[in-house]
Amino acid sequence: MRIVILSGAGLSAESGLGTFRDVGGLWQKYDLEEVATPEGFARKPGLVHQFYNARRANCATASPNDAHRALADLQQSGMAEVTLVTQNIDDLLERAGARDVIHMHGQVMRALCADCGHRWDAPAIMQPHDPCPACLAPATRPDIVWFGEIPYHMDAIGAALARADLFVAIGTSGAVYPAAGFVQEARHHGARTLELNLEPSDTARLFDETRLGPATRIVPDWVREMLNQR
Ligand code: APR
Numbered sequence: 678m679r680i681v682i683l684s685g686a687g688l689s690a691e692s693g694l695g696t697f698r699d700v701g702g703l704w705q706k707y708d709l710e711e712v713a714t715p716e717g718f719a720r721k722p723g724l725v726h727q728f729y730n731a732r733r734a735n736c737a738t739a740s741p742n743d744a745h746r747a748l749a750d751l752q753q754s755g756m757a758e759v760t761l762v763t764q765n766i767d768d769l770l771e772r773a774g775a776r777d778v779i780h781m782h783g784q785v786m787r788a789l790c791a792d793c794g795h796r797w798d799a800p801a802i803m804q805p806h807d808p809c810p811a812c813l814a815p816a817t818r819p820d821i822v823w824f825g826e827i828p829y830h831m832d833a834i835g836a837a838l839a840r841a842d843l844f845v846a847i848g849t850s851g852a853v854y855p856a857a858g859f860v861q862e863a864r865h866h867g868a869r870t871l872e873l874n875l876e877p878s879d880t881a882r883l884f885d886e887t888r889l890g891p892a893t894r895i896v897p898d899w900v901r902e903m904l905n906q907r
Pocket of ligand 1: 684685686687688690691696697698699702764765782847848849850851852853873874875876877878890891892893
């Protein structure tokens with residue numbers, strides 16, 4: 678069986694990393710135009726680095742939760758070919774033991790040189806004009822896909838969706854494309870679709886099945902069910 682699992686901020690919410698659009702979410706505290714667009718970075722690079730330095734610090738002090746661990750267990754069980762696609766920029770799935778996680782919106786623990794394309798492990802604190810370790814240009818940025826930029830690994834994601842028997846969306850509002858369109862792509866190729874969320878997402882009607890509850894409960898429950906089918 679081939680399973681594609683798309684995760685969003687709800688997967689890491691119970692690790693304390695917060696979400697974007699829930700009450701009290703990040704986009705109620707910050708103007709996303711200022712901190713999550715290339716134009717915002719060009720205008721105020723210091724503010725954007727400050728925003729991601731804070732996200733990076735939160736990520737470093739957070740721990741994977743039972744939902745991250747359950748997904749890593751499912752992937753390692755060998756009972757299915759599991760492709761983990763995440764919109765999250767944290768590394769909690771990797772720290773829970775998951776492998777080959779596809780970060781379509783980038784990773785806050787990585788840095789990118791806008792001049793030469795070099796990528797490296799980001800320092801705890803990034804600042805404007807930090808020189809790129811490879812070309813020395815003062816053009817470093819967090820390796821994050823901002824609004825208006827093309828998400829990473831779309832070819833690999835499209836190929837996985839085309840072959841999926843089951844598509845599962847976990848903890849994502851279905852508010853942002855192209856991720857929000859993955860359920861339709863999977864259905865078009867004949868996959869069954871399951872949504873695991875605290876409340877119905879904007880695309881809930883497109884799922885064959887929806888289970889509601891906190892990820893740390895409903896994701897391990899679902900993984901246990903899958904493993905019992907072996
Ligand atoms: N368990 C499960 N789901 C949860 C939990 C929880 N404990 N807490 C919140 N959720 C769900 C909410 O119901 C919602 O559907 O997580 C989702 C959070 O939605 P968003 O804040 O919109 O996060 P996400 O869907 O990941 O956003 C997508 O938008 O801002 C961009 O790049 C950013 O990757 C992000 C993208």
